[in-house]
Amino acid sequence: MGELLGVMAAIMFGTSHFFNGVLSRxxxxxxxxxxxxAGGAVFFxxxxxxxxxxxxELEPMGDQDFGWAVLSGVGAGIxxxxxxEGMRKHNISLVVPVTSIVSVAAPFILSITLLGEPLQLHTAAAGMMLLPAIWLLSRPNKQAPDPQGPRPTPESRRNVFASLYGLIAGAGYAAQLFALSQITxxxxxxxxxxxxLVSLLPLLALAWVRAAPLRIKKTTLxxxxxxxxxxxxxxxYLxxxxxxxxxPVMIAIALYPAIPVLLALLVLKERLSRLQALGLGIAAIIVPVVSLAN
Structure with a gap:
């Protein structure tokens, strides 16, 4: 039941990230x-x-749950x-997988080190596979050899910044997902x-600094x-x-980048290099590997 709910959460996370990524352009x-x-706040x-x-009446929220809720909001805002911002400037098919892998890896490690959950061989192997997947997904498309030797290219620099956005986003989502899992x-x-509501505070501050328009119109709705x-x-997910x-739930959540990447390839006609496709393939087989252990 838990893994099924995790897969459903992954599908909805992936779809929402893709459509908001398109709107960000x-x-x-x-x-x-x-x-x-704000739309999520209305739902809750x-x-x-x-x-x-x-x-x-509502069940009183204890101090511990309040602390985890605040941490989840700060992480979500970041x-x-x-x-x-990363999806606006760079390929969705690169930013989202890096975000996902980082956001899944950190709570996965914390579940073992802090919560004492059992670690089986297949689960450990899947965790180790996350590292090469990140590296491959951040590789630039193949370039023709430069007669003056290897030099940074505009595309390679863009991929580095795309990966950086993914790492920051992944760290924020990791804090959110781990905090949510501790709410009782x-x-x-x-x-x-x-x-x-807490997540809105840093976003409103950034919107003010960047003078981002917040008028109600079709796209914002x-x-x-x-x-x-x-x-x-x-x-x-909770x-x-x-x-x-x-x-295991975090590994199920790791399914979600497949959806925006697939939509980006089909709808936006984005293209992956062979190394990036290999990294995506590694990420795609992590869930079945973990399923063997659970």
Whole structure:
């Protein structure tokens, strides 16, 4: 059950990231980020109000859950800002896989080192496969030999910056995903709403610094709708961690870059180098490898 919820969360994460990445090429990335997170906040607010309407009260949020909610919000704010800015400037098929691998690897390691979850051989092998996948995905397309020797090319520099955006976004999402997995409230609408509102603070600050327009229009409303799907993915993920160990759930979440990458290849006609395709292939077989151990 937990792995299935993790896969459903991965599908919704991947789809929402792709569509918001496309929107980030039409309007400022910070505008997309703010409205997407605001849309998620509306979803969690509606959830909380529905609980209050049916039960007459909300379960009190303890200090520990509040701390994890704040950490998840800070991580989400950093992750969303870096991811959407990266997708605006660089290939979605490169930024998203690097983000995913980093965001999955860190909670996966923490589940073993801090939570003491068992580590099996197949799971360890899958974890080790994440490292070459990151390296291959960050490789530039093959260039003709330079008679003056190897020199940095504009494309190689773009790939380096794309990978950097992915690393920053991945670190932010890793903090968010690990924090969410530690929330213990039986009805987590309030902690999720708290985290979502906290994530808006750094995004609004960045939008102000960059003078990003926040006027309501068709594209920003589209970002808000996509944010609803991302919020639902977070809810699926949180409940997945309650029905399975965090390690296997994180590996299931690692499926999500396949969706935006596939959509980027089919819809946006982006192209991968052979090394990047190999890195994506390695990432794609990680889930079956872990399934053997679970």
């Amino acid at each position: 039409r309007i400022p990335a910070m505008s997309v980020a703010v409205y997407s997170q 607010l509606g959830w909380a109000l529905s609980i209050f309407w049916t039960q007459g 992750g969303v800002a870096a991811l959407y 409230s039986t009805a987590p609408a309030e902690p999720l709403l708290t985290g979502q 589209q970002a808000a709708v996509v944010g609803l799907a991302a919020a639902l993915a977070m809810a699926f 409940y997945a961690t309650r029905h399975a160990l965090l390690g």
